[in-house]
Amino acid sequence: ILNVEQSPQSLHVQEGDSTNFTCSFPSSNFYALHWYRWETAKSPEALFVMTLNGDEKKKGRISATLNTKEGYSYLYIKGSQPEDSATYLCAFMDGGATNKLIFGTGTLLAVQP
Amino acid sequence: DGGITQSPKYLFRKEGQNVTLSCEQNLNHDAMYWYRQDPGQGLRLIYYSQIVNDFQKGDIAEGYSVSREKKESFPLTVTSAQKNPTAFYLCASNMGQAHQPQHFGDGTRLSIL
Numbered sequence: 001i002l003n004v005e006q007s008p009q010s011l012h013v014q015e016g017d018s019t020n021f022t023c024s025f026p027s028s029n030f031y032a033l034h035w036y037r038w039e040t041a042k043s044p045e046a047l048f049v050m051t052l053n054g055d056e057k058k059k060g061r062i063s064a065t066l067n068t069k070e071g072y073s074y075l076y077i078k079g080s081q082p083e084d085s086a087t088y089l090c091a092f093m094d095g096g097a098t099n100k101l102i103f104g105t106g107t108l109l110a111v112q113p
Numbered sequence: 114d115g116g117i118t119q120s121p122k123y124l125f126r127k128e129g130q131n132v133t134l135s136c137e138q139n140l141n142h143d144a145m146y147w148y149r150q151d152p153g154q155g156l157r158l159i160y161y162s163q164i165v166n167d168f169q170k171g172d173i174a175e176g177y178s179v180s181r182e183k184k185e186s187f188p189l190t191v192t193s194a195q196k197n198p199t200a201f202y203l204c205a206s207n208m209g210q211a212h213q214p215q216h217f218g219d220g221t222r223l224s225i226l
Contacts, residue, residue: 004155032212043117044203046214089156093211099144099163100171101215103155 002026004092006104013080013111020076021107023090027071032093034101035064035075039086047075047088080111116140119204119218125226126191126198134189134221136204142216144209145187149173150201150220159202162187163209191223199225 005024013019025033035047048057053068061078077084087108091101117138126132136145144163148156158171162181176195181187187206191198201222205215 034214036214036217043217043219046216049212049214051212091156099161099209099211100158101156103148103157105153105155 002092002094002102004090004102004104006088006090006107008107009105010108011110013109015081015111015113017080017111018076018078019080019109020074021088021109023073023075023092023104025071025073025090025092025102026094027069029095030068030071030092031095033066033068033073034091034093035073036089036091037086038089038106044089075107077109080109082111082113085109085111117204117206117216117218119202119221121221122219124221124223126223127226129193131190131192132198132223134191134202134204134223136187136189136218137185138187138204138206138216139185140206140216141184142206142208143184144207145181146205146215147171147177147179147187147189148203148205150203156203159189198223 036044038044050066055066087106146161147159160179162168207213
């Protein structure tokens with residue numbers, strides 16, 4: 001059974017703090033790693049799709065890195081704002097099932113003004 | 114605007130009753146997916162369809178059925194065989210290529226009366 005783990009489960013930070021969280025996934029047969037942001041009462045929104053070891057992607061104040069050899073990805077938020085409050089999901093795609101995403105349970109971020 | 118529409122937002126089911134959740138997209142996407150969310154768990158794949166008139170079971174297909182008669186539509190029926198149907202259901206779509214992010218609807222919350 002393929003397992004995707006995210007840590008921490010939840011995080012409370014002050015406005016202006018920078019923060020990061022982790023997604024761990026199986027290091028064998030890697031195909032892709034997706035990051036989504038899910039705000040309360042809205043639909044999940046894609047942030048990044050990462051495919052190559054060493055990939056770094058950036059979208060505004062949010063960036064992500066990927067290490068497929070050791071099986072982890074980091075998501076960074078620089079200068080957190082209250083509007084960054086959301087659950088951040090990562091999802092792993094195995095090379096043997098390239099249309100099935102396996103999701104982690106998410107990291108819930110709360111940014112206090 | 115292009116997007117994915119799920120209806121209804123809330124649905125109540127009596128014991129022994131089948132119910133159907135609607136998912137429609139106008140993004141011209143080939144692939145569509147149904148996920149289920151339970152507290153403390155990641156999104157789990159129920160069924161997916163890569164093309165009209167074809168679909169595959171995901172990880173938790175028992176007690177569910179789907180159809181894909183039109184590209185735009187992928188309804189999910191929760192049958193009476195699904196013993197624990199209370200959950201939040203999300204529909205998603207993409208062009209079917211593994212490196213593409215999935216676009217999600219707003220979800221349907223199903224409860225048992």
